[in-house]
Amino acid sequence: MYTLVTIADVVQINPSDFNKPSERAIEDWINTKYADKVIHEVGLCVGFHSLLSASEGLIGNGTGIVHVNVDFRLVVFRPFKGEIIRGTISSSNDEGIHMSMGFFEDVIxxxxxxxxxxxxxADESGTVWVWRANENEFWFDRTEKCLMRVEQEVWQDLSPQMKKLDEDFDLESRDIYGMRPAPFRLNxxxxxxxxxxxLWWLGEDAAVAEEAAEAPENLEGTNGVEAAT
Structure with a gap:
């Protein structure tokens, strides 16, 4: 589900960050630029992993900004084809079911x-899918936690340069699933x-117990997830 990728870039350290250790200033710049961003055909960047190399800094004329050539690793979310992942049903329409993983919403x-x-x-909350087998009905209810298998990656270049190539391109347009264009989507x-x-496979009691066991507030000795510092 998560992989390490190596990136080369030029880090720009502003004078306001000179009070930080060099490695910390570089890490902060990388996280600001890449964290929670999609690199085309690479994946969703989660955050900085490690610094591989860094050149001597060059001070820009008149700006005081230090430019450093760096090679570093990023943690990237990109499940492989056939991988089983977990998500929650967020909505449905006649074309399929929209899933959410909490940190990643573009799953269909x-x-x-x-x-x-x-x-x-159709019901009072909208569209719900139903699987009928052996005279039984199994409902894909909204907010149900599910296991799903990755079948396909769908990439779309939403860079400003690509948008200019198509005068009719509209970022507000919706596809057949009711979703806005996304740079990276999983089918x-x-x-x-x-x-x-x-719920189908574990039964209601087991599903509730599993969900309670996974909740951070129910883990002994913890009070939820703390933000990284």
Missing amino acids: APRGLLFSPSTPE VSMGLTGLGPD
Whole structure:
């Protein structure tokens, strides 16, 4: 799910950061530029991992900004094809189910990758998919936690340069899943035994117990997740 990638870049350290140790100033600059950003056909950058090398700094004429050539590693989110990941159903429409992983929202289970036969049904909250098997109904209810299998990566270059190449390109437009264009999206399947809502396979009591065990506030000796410093 997570990989390390090596990047080369020119770090710019402002005079206001001269009070920091050099490595800390470089790390802060890298995290500001890359964290929570998608690099095309690389993945979603989670954060800085390690500094491999750094050149001597060169001071810019008239600005005081120090330029440093660096090689470093980033932690990147990019699940491999066939990997089983966990997410929560956030919404549905007639074309499929929109999943959320909390930190990554661009996950789709298209209608053709659900258990067959599955059909969309309308209720008071919108569209809900239902799998009917052996006279039983299994519902893909909103907010249900699910296991899903990665089937395809979908990349789209949303850089300003690419936007200028197409005068009709509109960042506000929606695709058939009701989603805005995303630089990186995962298409997943929920059509194999063990996939889909936990409730189907574990039973209600077991699913609730598993969710409670995973909650940070219920872990002994912790009070939730602390921010990195």
